[in-house]
Amino acid sequence: MTEASDPAAAALFTYALRLGDDALVLSQRLSEWASRAPEIEEDIALTNIALDLLGQARALLDYAAVVEGGTRDEDDLAYVRTEREFFNVHLVEQENGDFAHTIARQLFFSTYQLFLYEELISSTDELLAGVAAKGVKEAAYHHDHAAQWTVRLGDGTDDSRRRMQAAVDRLWPFTAELFDADDVEKGLAAQGVAVDPATLRPRWERAINDTFATATLVIPPTVWTSHGGRRGVHTECFGYLLAEMQYLHRLHPGASW
Amino acid sequence: MTVPVALATGGTAVEQAWAVSCAVADPELPLVTIGDLGIVRAVDIDAQGCVHVALTPTYSGCPATAVIRQDVVDALHDAGFGQVELRTVLAPAWTTDWITEAGRRKLNDNGIVPPSGVAEQGRVDLAFSVRCPRCESLDTRLVSRFGSTACQAMYRCASCLEPFDAIKPY
Numbered sequence: 001m002t003e004a005s006d007p008a009a010a011a012l013f014t015y016a017l018r019l020g021d022d023a024l025v026l027s028q029r030l031s032e033w034a035s036r037a038p039e040i041e042e043d044i045a046l047t048n049i050a051l052d053l054l055g056q057a058r059a060l061l062d063y064a065a066v067v068e069g070g071t072r073d074e075d076d077l078a079y080v081r082t083e084r085e086f087f088n089v090h091l092v093e094q095e096n097g098d099f100a101h102t103i104a105r106q107l108f109f110s111t112y113q114l115f116l117y118e119e120l121i122s123s124t125d126e127l128l129a130g131v132a133a134k135g136v137k138e139a140a141y142h143h144d145h146a147a148q149w150t151v152r153l154g155d156g157t158d159d160s161r162r163r164m165q166a167a168v169d170r171l172w173p174f175t176a177e178l179f180d181a182d183d184v185e186k187g188l189a190a191q192g193v194a195v196d197p198a199t200l201r202p203r204w205e206r207a208i209n210d211t212f213a214t215a216t217l218v219i220p221p222t223v224w225t226s227h228g229g230r231r232g233v234h235t236e237c238f239g240y241l242l243a244e245m246q247y248l249h250r251l252h253p254g255a256s257w
Numbered sequence: 258m259t260v261p262v263a264l265a266t267g268g269t270a271v272e273q274a275w276a277v278s279c280a281v282a283d284p285e286l287p288l289v290t291i292g293d294l295g296i297v298r299a300v301d302i303d304a305q306g307c308v309h310v311a312l313t314p315t316y317s318g319c320p321a322t323a324v325i326r327q328d329v330v331d332a333l334h335d336a337g338f339g340q341v342e343l344r345t346v347l348a349p350a351w352t353t354d355w356i357t358e359a360g361r362r363k364l365n366d367n368g369i370v371p372p373s374g375v376a377e378q379g380r381v382d383l384a385f386s387v388r389c390p391r392c393e394s395l396d397t398r399l400v401s402r403f404g405s406t407a408c409q410a411m412y413r414c415a416s417c418l419e420p421f422d423a424i425k426p427y
Contacts, residue, residue, distance in 0.1 A: 044403045044404070045401065048403040049403075050318075051316070052316055052407070054318045055314070055316060055319065056317045058318075059317065126348070130348040133349065137350065138316065144402075145403075
């Protein structure tokens with residue numbers, strides 16, 4: 001990696017990639033629902049959400065490329081980095097599973113992203129503040145969508161409740177990582193550039209608790225938690241996602257429609 | 258519903274560049290122009306004669322953005338402006354409140370309901386009834402919060418039974 005030698009720029013580069021990779025990878029996962037959703041309205045909903053996230057990812061990856069010094073562009077960052085160079089959390093790379101799994105993943109992530117963007121609007125970094133100002137409206141819509149489905153499935157039939165709870169139980173261990181902060185976040189947060197994600201956790205837990213109460217779902221006991229995505233260590237399924245996402249560009253570099 | 262416009266005081270050339278940019282049709286909703294939608298944020302001409310246009314995306318991932326950018330460049334070239342520079346402004350974020358009165362009328366006349374209410378007053382879970390663009394009934398139902406483009410939702414009229422699109426307040 002040709003990371004910027006200036007430590008402040010290197011931190012900003014990493015932070016922009018962390019936020020951008022979350023959006024990019026979740027966008028890729030949601031795109032897998034195209035033509036496969038349970039009903040046409042959901043097909044459109046999930047791919048619309050994917051499109052919003054892709055837009056956020058492009059702005060953030062483009063910014064990371066500029067901060068790095070312009071040797072790479074957004075496409076290089078999306079399509080030519082290897083698995084260990086991606087800094088997204090494990091939650092967003094988890095497979096779609098059934099519709100309940102996708103909704104649980106959406107609820108956990110969109111609640112986090114909504115609160116993150118609400119704070120990031122005040123960033124002293126003009127680009128990050130701009131992405132957040134735009135993204136906060138999208139995240140609010142994504143959160144409403146996920147929360148409504150969580151209630152409908154949780155407080156639904158015996159089968160939908162069982163499957164929604166199973167999805168929550170399966171994905172819960174991946175939620176702790178959303179609030180991991182290392183020197184990158186802490187250092188940039190001290191300068192007013194970044195948001196320390198650990199500060200979002202109490203609000204996030206309250207919001208999830210409220211939705212689960214209405215949905216008659218329960219938060220499972222925390223047996224283990226998953227970490228490492230922010231350092232480029234990923235779960236097994238991520239390699240397969242990257243292979244599919246990057247295949248065309250690696251085979252035909254610079255291909256366009 | 259005034260749009261904050263950084264219209265330079267450069268006289269007629271700037272005004273012409275402004276008008277040409279605003280007249281570009283939206284590629285997904287060609288019945289309205291990008292001026293109607295409020296996404297042209299600033300037009301300026303520098304000392305070298307280069308036109309600078311600031312555009313703001315409606316949604317982060319709006320696929321029309323790239324087409325709009327090219328269309329603005331082409332329109333300005335066709336109008337005789339040789340050099341054109343575009344820039345994207347993200348803040349303040351676009352809101353449906355910036356759709357002009359003329360734009361709202363055109364949408365409604367073409368069966369797409371303009372946003373009901375104002376987006377900028379914060380998030381309130383109450384919404385105005387959406388009026389059917391065909392029979393004007395207020396007895397309409399939201400079918401899907403997501404529609405054929407990023408900015409629309411799908412409704413159905415319970416009176417005339419027609420489905421229709423509406424721009425969501427955003």
